[in-house]
Amino acid sequence: MGKKIKVFAPATVANVACGYDVLGFAIDSPGDEVVVELKDEPGVEIVAITGDGGKLPTDTTSNTAGVAMQQLIKKTDYEGGAKVWLHKKMPLGSGLGSSAASSAAGAFAMNQLLDKPFTSAELVPFAMEGERLACGAAHADNVAPALMGGFVLIRSYAPLDIVPIDTPESLYCTVIHPQIEVATKDARQILKKDIPLTDAVTQWGNVAGLIAGLYRKDYGLISRSLQDVVIEPVRSLLIPSFGEIKAASLKAGALGCGISGSGPSIFSLCQHQEVALEIAHIQAKIFADMGVTSETYTSAINQNGPIVMK
Structure with missing residues (x-):
């Protein structure tokens, strides 16, 4: 070498x-x-x-x-x-x-x-x-x-x-990074230390469903499982217009949309590259209309x- x-x-x-x-x-x-x-x-x-x-x-x-x-x-x-x-x-x-x-x-x-x-x-x-x-x-x-x-x-x-x-070959991701900084340490500190059992059960089911969906290449199951009832409700408050971004992405055909890591980047999983590219355009426009600059990245899952x- x-x-x-x-x-x-x-x-x-x-x-x-x-x-x-x-x-x-x-x-x-x-x-x-x-x-x-x-x-x-x-x-x-x-x-x-x-x-x-x-x-x-x-x-x-x-x-x-x-x-x-x-x-x-x-x-x-x-x-x-x-x-x-x-x-x-x-x-x-x-x-x-x-x-x-x-x-x-x-x-x-x-x-x-x-x-x-x-x-x-x-x-x-x-x-x-x-x-x-x-x-x-x-x-x-x-x-x-x-x-x-x-x-x-x-x-x-x-x-x-x-x-x-295992990941379906046709699974694509769009990520948008708005010019807003969220420190990981700060994003961890705002999380609740205790969660209701009902929320925990929902979250466990979604994790299991997502893994099963990926293995089975079941895009409907993947989509239903990309739900976060524990972390997202708190961290989304740190990202302007997160709800609007998510709603627009799902309407455009995203399987799911959520916060990437501790944010402020937002990811969307899609079944087709064309959908991923369209979602990137939609998300960038929403942030631009707010006066927030952003970068978008679209790719398959890097293996x-x-x-x-x-």
Whole structure:
């Protein structure tokens, strides 16, 4: 593999409506790039960061990619270190797994350079430590799909049990990111600590229905299951016109529409690419009419995870 590598890791949609902290999937774009070069001296050195507006630290212990790489090195007999150039190709605080993409890219690149001592699933705990740094919780619903690609279920955190989920080939996603920032830590703090049993039962049923729908390629079941009665009612208050966006997306043919991660990005799952593109246009116009600029991304479910770039 040599001593230097360039890696792209994709953005991700976490929670997927009913699956708070246990469901996520990868999309084709945006994402993050890292260039990693091995060095003889121990330690991870972040040489430069671009695309972050000067907001991210180059101190390795305070950077998600650096933390993930350090955690990986500790589990090997590698005695050297690495230099890192991080290129942010996605907005910060977007709800699209920005910190996870950096963590995943760093861990994947280091693993490649060390002749792949770990599988993609085995890289997840290293990247989760980057998430712990970013938002105070080592959740895997972003880093697991970012590293493994596709649709992923986190069945358990203790012990960690990650399950890849089959996805229909014609399933497409539209994501819109309005120029509004919602910090993950803040979005977690506003959540209710207790929920009624009836809501919990509804949510369990929707998670099970969504998984079954994906496996069976039953778009009606997928659509009926993309309902969140626990998290969305609270977090949607942080996103202007969320209700209007969701209603317009469903009317245009979306299977479901919800908050991507902690927001403010909104995702919509669709059965056809043409519908996904039309929904992107509709959503962007609603935000534009409010005077809010936005970016839209449309793709199939990314099955690759990180890739080595030339």
